[in-house]
Structures are given as C-alpha cells and as structure tokens.
Amino acid sequence: MTNPHEGIRPFRIDIPQAQLDDLRARLANTRWPDELPGVGWSRGVPLEYLKELAEYWRTRYDWRAHEAALNEHPQYVTVVDGQNLHFLHVRSPEPGALPLVLLHGWPGGFVDFLDVIGPLSDPRAHGGDPATAFHLVIPSLPGFGFSTPLAGPGMNAAKMAGVLVRLMSRLGYERYGVQGYDTGSWVAPHMGAQAPGHVVGVHVNALLTFPVGEEGETAGLSEAEQRRWQAMQDFNDGYLQCNSKRPQTVTYGLHDSPVGQLAWIVEKFKELTDPEEGLPEDSVDRDRILTDVSLYWLTGTAGSAAQIYYEEISAPAWSETARSDTDAGRGAGPGDGTAEAADEGTGGWAAARRGTVPTGVLVSAHDVTIRRWAERDHNVVHWTELGRGGHFLSMEAPDLLVDDVRAFFEKVR
Numbered sequence: 001m002t003n004p005h006e007g008i009r010p011f012r013i014d015i016p017q018a019q020l021d022d023l024r025a026r027l028a029n030t031r032w033p034d035e036l037p038g039v040g041w042s043r044g045v046p047l048e049y050l051k052e053l054a055e056y057w058r059t060r061y062d063w064r065a066h067e068a069a070l071n072e073h074p075q076y077v078t079v080v081d082g083q084n085l086h087f088l089h090v091r092s093p094e095p096g097a098l099p100l101v102l103l104h105g106w107p108g109g110f111v112d113f114l115d116v117i118g119p120l121s122d123p124r125a126h127g128g129d130p131a132t133a134f135h136l137v138i139p140s141l142p143g144f145g146f147s148t149p150l151a152g153p154g155m156n157a158a159k160m161a162g163v164l165v166r167l168m169s170r171l172g173y174e175r176y177g178v179q180g181y182d183t184g185s186w187v188a189p190h191m192g193a194q195a196p197g198h199v200v201g202v203h204v205n206a207l208l209t210f211p212v213g214e215e216g217e218t219a220g221l222s223e224a225e226q227r228r229w230q231a232m233q234d235f236n237d238g239y240l241q242c243n244s245k246r247p248q249t250v251t252y253g254l255h256d257s258p259v260g261q262l263a264w265i266v267e268k269f270k271e272l273t274d275p276e277e278g279l280p281e282d283s284v285d286r287d288r289i290l291t292d293v294s295l296y297w298l299t300g301t302a303g304s305a306a307q308i309y310y311e312e313i314s315a316p317a318w319s320e321t322a323r324s325d326t327d328a329g330r331g332a333g334p335g336d337g338t339a340e341a342a343d344e345g346t347g348g349w350a351a352a353r354r355g356t357v358p359t360g361v362l363v364s365a366h367d368v369t370i371r372r373w374a375e376r377d378h379n380v381v382h383w384t385e386l387g388r389g390g391h392f393l394s395m396e397a398p399d400l401l402v403d404d405v406r407a408f409f410e411k412v413r
Helices: 017-028 045-057 064-071 110-121 157-170 182-196 223-234 238-245 247-256 258-272 286-299 302-313 320-329 338-342 371-377 398-412
Strands: 009-010 073-081 083-090 097-105 136-139 176-180 198-203 360-365 380-385
Touching: 017 045, 017 258, 045 258, 045 286, 064 110, 064 286, 073 157, 083 110, 083 157, 097 157, 097 182, 097 398, 110 136, 110 286, 110 398, 136 157, 157 182, 157 302, 157 398, 176 182, 176 398, 182 198, 182 223, 182 302, 198 398, 238 247, 238 258, 238 302, 238 398, 247 258, 247 302, 258 286, 286 302, 360 398, 380 398
Parallel strands: 097 136, 097 176, 176 198, 198 360, 360 380
Antiparallel strands: 009 073, 073 083, 083 136
C-alpha cells in the first residue's frame, strides 16, 4: 500500500548510544529536593517513590530491548503539508480487513496501542473472528515522538485531522474507521467531519463533554453522571494550565531534567489509572510507562507535545477554514470554547453542529463523559459503560478496548 513516489519511507528507531549514556549520567546526577513529611501523593510525586523509579530507569530498564520490540512493527515516515509524520502501518493477513486509525493522547504515544495490535489486526491468531480484522495505521500525532518538529503554530486538532486524512488518502485507503482517546478523541471527530465520505465510523474513549449553558442541561443527571460532572469541576488541572498557557516555559525544566520529565508523566499515570489509590505500575506495566517517558525524553518532545493544549485553549482566533471545520465536527475536544469551560466550569462551551459520522463511545470507570452532552454533539449509535478501567485503557485493559472496537465497527463496516 505504501508508495515510495508519494514520499513514504521505511523507518526504524535507532537512538544513538551517546543519548542513552547522557540519560544515565543525568539520572545519576539528579539534584533531589526536600519534601514535607507525611504528605504522600497529595502535593505531587513522593520523593522516595520517584528516587526508586529513577534508579530503576537508570540501572534496570533496558531501552535497547524495548527499541527492538518496537522495531518489530513496520514503521514509516512521510511529510504531509510540511509536517513530518511517523506512523506504524500493520497490514492484516485477512483480505477483507477494514483500515483503522488509532490515535493516542497526552502523555502517551503510539506505544499505547502495542497490546491491541495483534488482536485487532490478526483476530484469527488471537481466538477472534477473522471478519473483525483491521489494517492498522498508528501515527505519532504531530509534535509527539518522531512526528517532529512541528511545522509551525496552529497545529490544532482540526489541522492534525487534516494531516491524517491526507495520510490515509496517500496510503490508498478510501474507507476506514478512526479510534482515539484523550487528544485522539479531539482529533478523531474532526477526521469524520473533514472526510465523511471516507470515515465509516469514529470510536472514542476518554471523551470530554461539556455543558453549553442551556437551561436545564444539568437537571436529571443520573447519580453516576453527577459524580462525573463533579469530578470534572474538581479535577486538578495544574498540568493543563501549564500546557495550555505557557508550554514553552515549563518545557525548559522537562527538556533538561529526565527526573522532571519522569515526575511530570508518572503523576498522570497515578491520577488517571484505575484504581487511583494504587501505584501507577499496579495498572500499567512499569517498563511500558518508562518506554513512554523515554520516548518523550529521547525525542525531546515535552514542549512540542504540549502545544496542542495551547492551540485548543489559548491560541488567538483561528482562520475561517479551521473555525468552520471545528463548528462542523467538534464535540470531542476543547474547540474554541474550552478556554472558558476550563476557567469557569460551566457555560463556556459553545454549542456545536452535530456530527454526522456514526460514533461509538466507550466509558471507563475513570472517564467523565456525560451521555446527553455526547449525543448533542455526535451521531452516537453505540454506547458502552464498563464500570472499570482507567484513562489509559489500551494499556490497562486492552481486551476491553478490543471487544468494544470490534462491537462498534461490526455495526458500521
């Protein structure tokens, strides 16, 4: 499917040994701060926990082994509209497989989906129905991982979607699905809005939904939905404020200190996994977390990956083209109303024109998605509430994600 005349080139990860040596030296020479006694995780990552994790990263984590495992999957790079783009392209052995784009979030990357590649692309080999097979395209979103540098300011969710729609065309795919979580759940509906004749369905988890200030829209919420809405309003959004207001400033610390980058990311794994009271590695394998952190460190993308928050929340007025696309396809992500929604809690989210592409929504125990607000903005034809699982579902409970993706796309293939 890949055509060298279209500028698509094979890619292998090969981090220079000097970078790995530098990482270990920096970890060994970390300048550790003091901490207040007895505060646990309440004020951030505890000192002793982080010291032990950093030492494991320095002395026991084997980047080369994980690099080799990543390179077992076919990877490519190309340039679309001036943006460097890295992606995995895993073809299914089943001739009738449906192409499917998998979109990660922050602070994640293409490695988030490693555990679902086999079951989705080759269900026959994993005890599944071969009729549910997918050809998988798993990009590093612009600014993340090896999809760098950013082509320039303005790379919001709509523009990312445009880059990916053109990638799928370049790969020769005329009909395909899209699945995304977190940042991916912002981008995926934009792909449907921009290419409704090509996108057969959009499946999302970790979907954000907001009120738009209409009378009575918070009345009659179920007990579970009331808890979700309260959790949205109470959420510690310190990282979001830094990423969305001053991403360049916080970058200096994260780009210069691997322990700083480690703490910044592992705190999210602590807060967003299920159960929250457990340690991050109780929900996601420790080496998988460190592979994610290592990619941010080794690619130097702490700053570029944060820019999507600025573009969606704080950036100046967009072009009419971007604004028109957002109005047509928004609902999964901040769009042009989230700055107010994030600051005021209610009433700042602008009503969007309802999407037309069939949409499936998967809600884990950690998600705060409100069904009526999701159905207001999307053509929801499939809804699943799990009662367990966290934000990083493809790593925490990949079987649950695989089952629901199969079930949704069975309806729209």
